[in-house]
Amino acid sequence: MKFTVTQIAQVVGGTVEGDSAATVSTLAKIEEAGPGALAFLANAKYEPFLYTTRATALIVSPELVLRQPVGAALIRVADPYSAFTKLLEFYQQTTRTGRRGVEQPSFLGAGSTIGAGHYRGAFSYIGENCVLGENVLIFPHAYVGDRVRIGDNSVIHAGARVYADTVIGQRCVIKAGAVVGTDGFGFAPQPDGSYKAIPQIGNVMLEDDVSIGANATVDCATMGSTLVRQGAKIDNLVQLAHNVEVGRHTVIAAQTGISGSSKVGDYCVLAGQVGLVGHIVLANRTTLAAQSGVQKSVREEGQVLQGYPAFNLKDNLRAAAVYRRLPELERRLTALEKNPLAPDKM
Template identity: 80%
Template sequence: MKFTVGQIAQVVGGTVEGDANAAVSSLAKIEEAGAGALAFLANAKYESFLYTTGATAVMVSPGLVLRQPVSAALIRVDDPYLAFTKLLEFYQQATRTGRRGVEQPAFMGESSTIGTGHYRGAFSYIGEGCVLGDDVLIFPHAYIGDRVTIGQGSVIHAGAKIYADTVIGRYCVVKAGAVVGTDGFGFAPQPDGSYKAIPQIGNVVLEDFVSIGANATIDCATLGSTVVRQGSKIDNLVQLAHNVEIGRHTVVAAQTGIAGSAKVGDYCVLAGQVGMAGHISLANKTTVTAQSGVGKTVKQEGTILQGSTAFDFKQNQRAQVTFRRLPELEQRVAQLEKAQSTPEKL
């Protein structure tokens, strides 16, 4: 597909410097772009590529001052990264699969309904009592259990499994191999040391514009709902246990595990391989860096957490007390060193 630089500027709400009629047919990184490509510059450390890039057009910020001439047309936008993201969404919609209708064999329960403009791939299964909206895409080998609701424009990719009673909002994406609504990890210890399974009779609710990554697993609630709220993005290989609540517009990166009944606030960031204990909560806008373990509730909005280690419990507790005192101890050592190095007065 081809667009002019001027047309792209209209989509992203930018202004053009250079040839507005130049044709763009692809998107690329600024350091790799060639003729016909559109790139963006959001990080100052890449500015040198602006003067050497082969891109036909580059999106830049309004305040960027050119240090030398550029060959590419410039599209000035308030936030180049956000504008490029918007353009990617536009491109994705423009090139989205045109598949519609039903491939055979495919099954849908007699009591289920689906809206217009839908697609059901071969070997997909939709149980009884389901309600699927307009423009829903169900790819091959996807499984939709009984009484599932899926909102308009949502996409269930190949091999995804959606268990009974799950509620999925509008324009959600569940990627290949993800499992939504499986039983939570609930077992009651018995006097003889064995464990008895606790029935998990709740469900999962994904609000509008939620994305679930490939091979992620989201357990149903023991009672009530496991909830991922509007606009949140869950990466590949993430585990959300029963009764977890993820706030609005929160991102959770790969290999993170969140234990049962934990609550994550709005606009939080959980980086890769984060572990979060059960029955605790994170305040809005909390950031947890990669491979960190969170064992206590965080009440202060905007907190940044880092660190995790595991060794003998009692030793760890004593070490943590000492660790918290390190700044004070460092100051005392510095004072002692200064006193030792100062000559005594006669």
């Protein structure tokens, strides 16, 4: 599928410099692009590739000043990164497989309904009394339990599991192998030292535009709902325990675990391998650096934390600098203890 530079500019709302009639048929990185490719430049460290790339067209910033002639047509937009993301979405939509209808064998339970334009792949299972909207895609080997509700234009990828009573909004994506709505980790200790399972009778609710990554797990609530709010993006291999709440447009990277009943605010960023204890609150716009561990609530908005236990990023970096010097400081202390009158030559 080919598009002219002018057509691309219309999609991203940009202005063209150079050959507006040139055509592109693929997207590529600026350092790897060849003829017929469209790339973008958003990071200054890639600017040298601007003059060597073989791309047919480039998305760049209006402020970019050319240091020498370029061979590609330029599409200038206010935010090249966001524009390229929009273009990737456009490309995905125009090249989508367009699968519709029902492959056999598949199962649709009694009392369940599914809207127009849907797709049910082979070996998919939909339980009883489910309500699925229009253009919902259920890929092969996906499982949807009883009484599940899925909004328009949502996608359940191959091998995903959506347990009973889960509510999924519009334009949500559940990626391969994800499990949404399984029992939370609730066990009551018994006098003999054993543990008895506590029934988990709540559900999971995903609001609109939520993404759940491959092999991620979202546990159902003990009572009430585990809640992932609008626009939140959950990476692969993330664990959200029972009764957790994730705020709007929060992003959570891989191998993060959030313990039961903790509440993460809006617009937060949790990097990889972050851990939260249970029953705490993260204020809106909190950022947690990779491998941070949070043991108590963060009440002040906009903080950037790092470490275990997590505390202010700048203080943590200063503490790390001191930590690296501990062997040297120990040698100096030992020398002073042996001969306190000797000058410190370290």
